[in-house]
Amino acid sequence: MIWRIALFAWIAAAMTVGLLKAPLVPVLEETTxxxxxxxxxxxxxxxxxxxxxxxxxxxxxxxxxRNDDHAAAAAELGLLFCIAATVTGAxxxxxxxxxxxxxxxxxxxxxxxxxxxxxxxxxxxxxxxxEKRARLSAIYSVVAFVAVPFLVFVVPRMYDTLHPDPLxxxxxxxxxxxxxxxxFVAMLAGFTVLFFWLQTLxxxxxxxxxxxxxARG
Amino acid sequence: xxxxWVVLGVSLLVWGLLFSWILRVEKRxxxxxxx
Numbered sequence: 001m002i003w004r005i006a007l008f009a010w011i012a013a014a015m016t017v018g019l020l021k022a023p024l025v026p027v028l029e030e031t032t033x034x035x036x037x038x039x040x041x042x043x044x045x046x047x048x049x050x051x052x053x054x055x056x057x058x059x060x061x062x063x064x065x066r067n068d069d070h071a072a073a074a075a076e077l078g079l080l081f082c083i084a085a086t087v088t089g090a091x092x093x094x095x096x097x098x099x100x101x102x103x104x105x106x107x108x109x110x111x112x113x114x115x116x117x118x119x120x121x122x123x124x125x126x127x128x129x130x131e132k133r134a135r136l137s138a139i140y141s142v143v144a145f146v147a148v149p150f151l152v153f154v155v156p157r158m159y160d161t162l163h164p165d166p167l168x169x170x171x172x173x174x175x176x177x178x179x180x181x182x183x184f185v186a187m188l189a190g191f192t193v194l195f196f197w198l199q200t201l202x203x204x205x206x207x208x209x210x211x212x213x214x215a216r217g
Numbered sequence: 218x219x220x221x222w223v224v225l226g227v228s229l230l231v232w233g234l235l236f237s238w239i240l241r242v243e244k245r246x247x248x249x250x251x252x
Contacts, residue, residue, distance in 0.1 A: 008236050012229055019225045033224065201243055208249045 007197070011190040018183035025176075028164065034092045036183060040191035041085035042110075046152055048078030048195055049117065053145035056138035066203075068134035071141055072124060073202035077195060079117045086110050105159040109151040116144045130210075 018036040025032045052074035059067035089107070090100040101107060123140055127133040156163065176184070 004236075004240070008232075011232060015228050015232065016225060019221055019228065030220075037228075198239065201239070201246060204246050204250065208246065 004197075007190060007193050010186065011194070014183050014186035014190060017179070018187065022180045022183050023177050025164075025180075028096070031092050031095045032180075034088055035180075036187045038085055038088040038092065039184065040187045041081045041088060042152070043188055044191045044195045045078050045082040045085055045113070046148060047192060048074045048081060048199070049113075049145055049148050051199070052078060052141050056141035056145075059134055059138045060142070063131075065130055065134060068130075068138065069203045069206045070199070071134075071138060073199055073206060075117055075120050075141065077198055077202065079114070079121065081191075081195070082110065082113055082117065086114065104163055106156045106163045109155050112151055113148060116147065120144060 015036065019033055024030065052071045055067045055070035055074065058064070059071060086107075089110070093102060093104075093107070094100045120137065120140055124133055124137050127136055
């Protein structure tokens with residue numbers, strides 16, 4: 001229980017310092033605050049989808065359904081955090097650009113990720129039989145993840161975009177106030193721990209569901 | 218009232234509600250695993 005309370009306090013403290021004490025970025029002004037939620041959500045999306053791909057590879061190697069449970073749970077959570085990143089990004093775009101959606105390269109990239117992993121969940125839902133579902137989903141997950149680093153890290157740097165520079169900009173530097181960096185890194189760490197907690201819970205729920213299905217026959 | 222305090226209050230409220238919901242889910246999962 002102690003680490004859970006510590007996680008709660010950690011994120012609450014990072015939020016408090018980030019929202020009350022950390023300086024604002026010129027031009028972005030009050031909308032600066034969104035980075036403490038938007039980028040950690042996008043970061044966890046990549047971590048979750050990578051975790052899903054890793055367990056898909058492990059499933060294809062070992063044929064152990066426990067790996068499939070992890071892959072499916074991580075893809076669901078990755079999609080959830082991707083939606084959070086999209087919503088916070090759209091709110092920011094409304095404040096800065098005057099419209100929620102502008103088909104900016106970053107918005108288009110995240111839209112493709114949403115489509116890719118919605119299709120993954122639709123695929124899982126459409127296949128009968130644990131083994132067949134796990135095998136086909138694992139192949140899909142591995143192929144889908146090939147596109148993720150390209151969509152997240154490459155496409156937005158290839159085209160002109162209105163989106164602010166990535167954290168590590170084109171000159172390879174972090175142009176951010178040190179207090180902002182501390183809050184931001186604290187939120188990244190907090191969100192990552194939150195993801196692994198949710199991941200563990202989702203996998204446990206899947207196993208309970210399977211046990212209940214087996215009991216019903 | 219300073220808008221930053223309002224944003225902080227809403228953020229902490231949402232985080233607190235989410236956290237307590239996850240704890241409830243975990244408690245329920247523990248119960249189901251023991252059955």
